Amino acid sequence: MSVSSEDLQGLSLDLYSASRLLIQSFQNLLNEIPLTYPQFLVMRVLWERDGLYVNQIGEKLHLDSGTLTPLLKKLEAHNFVKRIRSEKDERKVKIELTFPGKSLQKKTQDVLSQLEPIFETLDEKSISSLNTSLKDLLDHLNPKSK
Amino acid sequence: MSVSSEDLQGLSLDLYSASRLLIQSFQNLLNEIPLTYPQFLVMRVLWERDGLYVNQIGEKLHLDSGTLTPLLKKLEAHNFVKRIRSEKDERKVKIELTFPGKSLQKKTQDVLSQLEPIFETLDEKSISSLNTSLKDLLDHLNPKSK
DNA sequence: TAAAATTAAATTGTATCAAATCATAATTTC
DNA sequence: GAAATTATGATTTGATACAATTTAATTTTA
Numbered sequence: 001m002s003v004s005s006e007d008l009q010g011l012s013l014d015l016y017s018a019s020r021l022l023i024q025s026f027q028n029l030l031n032e033i034p035l036t037y038p039q040f041l042v043m044r045v046l047w048e049r050d051g052l053y054v055n056q057i058g059e060k061l062h063l064d065s066g067t068l069t070p071l072l073k074k075l076e077a078h079n080f081v082k083r084i085r086s087e088k089d090e091r092k093v094k095i096e097l098t099f100p101g102k103s104l105q106k107k108t109q110d111v112l113s114q115l116e117p118i119f120e121t122l123d124e125k126s127i128s129s130l131n132t133s134l135k136d137l138l139d140h141l142n143p144k145s146k
Numbered sequence: 147m148s149v150s151s152e153d154l155q156g157l158s159l160d161l162y163s164a165s166r167l168l169i170q171s172f173q174n175l176l177n178e179i180p181l182t183y184p185q186f187l188v189m190r191v192l193w194e195r196d197g198l199y200v201n202q203i204g205e206k207l208h209l210d211s212g213t214l215t216p217l218l219k220k221l222e223a224h225n226f227v228k229r230i231r232s233e234k235d236e237r238k239v240k241i242e243l244t245f246p247g248k249s250l251q252k253k254t255q256d257v258l259s260q261l262e263p264i265f266e267t268l269d270e271k272s273i274s275s276l277n278t279s280l281k282d283l284l285d286h287l288n289p290k291s292k
Numbered sequence: 293t294a295a296a297a298t299t300a301a302a303t304t305g306t307a308t309c310a311a312a313t314c315a316t317a318a319t320t321t322c
Numbered sequence: 323g324a325a326a327t328t329a330t331g332a333t334t335t336g337a338t339a340c341a342a343t344t345t346a347a348t349t350t351t352a
Contacts, residue, residue: 003266003273005259011273012168013187014280017208019165020339021287022158027340036307041159055331062163065332067309074307091316091331113151119286120149126282127149127157133276134160140268141167166309173310184338201300211301213339220337237300237347 025118029111033104034078038063039071040108043080047105050097053086057095062142080104171264175257179250180224184209185217186254189226192243193251199238208288226250 023037030040038061045060046052052060054068072095075081080101086092119127169183176186184207191206192198200214218241221227226247232238265273 003262003268003270005255005262007273007277008261008265009190009258011277011280012165012172013207014277014284015161015165015168016187018280018283018287019158019161020208021284022161024340025287026158038308041162044155053331061159062166063308064310066311066334069333071308089317089331093332109151112155115154116149116151119154122149122286123282124149126279127153129275130279130283131153131157131160133272133279134157134164136269136272137164137276138160138167140265141164141171170310182337199300209338210340212303212341215302217338231301235300235348237345239301 025115026112029114030108032111033108035104035108038067039075042068042071042075043101043104043108046081046095046097046101051094054093054095075101171261172258175260176254178257179254181250181254184213185221188214188217188221189247189250189254192227192241192247196243197240199232199240201238203241221247 026037026040030037033040035043041061042057045057054065054072058064058068072081072083072093076083078100079098082096082098084094084096086094172186173183176183179186181189187207188203191203200211200218204210204214218227218229218239222229224246225244228242228244230240230242232240
């Protein structure tokens, strides 16, 4: 007994809704900071490891350059990152944090910690079970896992 | 012991990635049909119940008129739906399927049934557990559940 | 019942996303 | 080893997503 098309359609709709609703929760808080949710994701990657190339950021977030290029230009316009075209291979663009970009980390973490109380009433088992089965699904869908 | 901000950030990133990857799987199949994923969602709602108003579709999919108005105009341009302004209340626009719009249902279902084999290797328990915890999260996030 | 409040959809502006395109580099083929 | 092919990285393009504003119509209320 396998999954039906109906099951998959329902699953994808719920994932889609939940993803958008959860992003909205983040976005409401992030409004205090000049970052959108995807921009925050990119900054989070860079805070962990600075000086990545565009494609490396894309791999970590499953985003392609068509999404990242305008986003990174926006982050550059805010002076949070520098875009440096590689001299060795001019196809590549390296992304480096500026001082203001680095400074944003603490403020962002403080703001986002405000989300926690909102989720206090949500069963922790439910969260960890969601996490586990999401990882399964991601492994299954991830092109790299071939 | 409650959820930490890190937990929530990881959860939201996984939801976001899984949602986009699963939508891509649908989109790849839907390419055979002149529908994008959000357009398909709207058609699915209408196949289940024809003649809904714009706001009713928006409630079912958590989408607002800024998203739906252009999308519905696109579906109308493809001659899959008719947009009919209500005579009783001229603020409302009713959406009705055309014959081509109705005919699309079977073809779409046939195409999407091709997804099932791809998920055969995925544990069904994992899917149903994902479904359950997603519903929990949706209830928690859904503004209506206040 | 006229003014105020509410409601529904459309419009506007900003920001994603993914597919197609473009440009450059690496590889193959002869 | 030059031309053709393939691969790779980024940019452009078309279609959402959503907040904020506007327009128009209905309902409330004083």
